[in-house]
Amino acid sequence: MIEPERERRHGKTVAGIQVRTNQERELQAEDAQLDRLWEKFNDERLAETIPDKVAGSPVYGVYTEYENGDKGDYSVLAGVEVTDETKVPDDYATLTLEAGEYLIFRAQGRMPETAVETWGKVWHYFEAEDAPERAFLTDYEVYESTDKVAIFVGVK
Template sequence: MDLKRQQIESFTVSGVRVRTTNAAEHTPDTAKIGSMWGEFFSKGLAEEIPGKQTGSPVYGVYSAYESDASGQFDVTAGVAVNNPAEGFESIVVEDGDYLVFEAQGPLPDAVISTWGKVWSFFESNPQIQRRFVTDFEAYTGPESVSVYIGVH
């Protein structure tokens, strides 16, 4: 796996948000992330959110972690904005070091398999600690996504 470490400056994402757990996402009756993305795309929110930064990719931001990968967390589907967009949920992506996991292929399968690689990577590399503050997906093309994981 060809990983890179990248310093990210903080930025704000506005969009729609759900609170969930990884366990809930494994059961269709309790999964929330897929329907949130469905709403985001069906309503054309990538183009409707006011104050969108020019050229912003679509982001999926993970935040408000209760604990670690087993606890509750928020997921926000949105775009980078100059100022928090009124009428939408907003989250500031924290600045700092991130490991970048890149994926190509049909979505959402490519991003789901990439998260599997993220969890495996951290299980195999306990010396590298996740921050569990903000992590994010940047959708850079129709079949291209980069997952950024905040690390110490």
């Protein structure tokens, strides 16, 4: 695997739809939330219809509210960057991407398979004894095009 880039990122506000899940639930097809989240996001064309979207915003998949790191529940939001969360209707969730240090893992290929495979590489990377410590505040995917994803993992 190519070494990830390390970069300091500024905070951004993202709005969209959100679910709460965990790794165990996602392994059970009947209980999995993420496929349904993305299906709804895409079927309802939310990337084009969320109010106050920043022009040219990519689609984000944002992981937050970690309970016990990667062992417990966490929230996932599918959305786009917005300029002012007060202009976003209450039926959408909003959050701020934490400013800070991130490792960036980039991949290209068929989605969502490539994103899932890349997350597998991310988990493997952080299993190494010399890997930086994850922050577990905000991690996010940026879908740069229909076949390119960048996964930003917050580190201490």
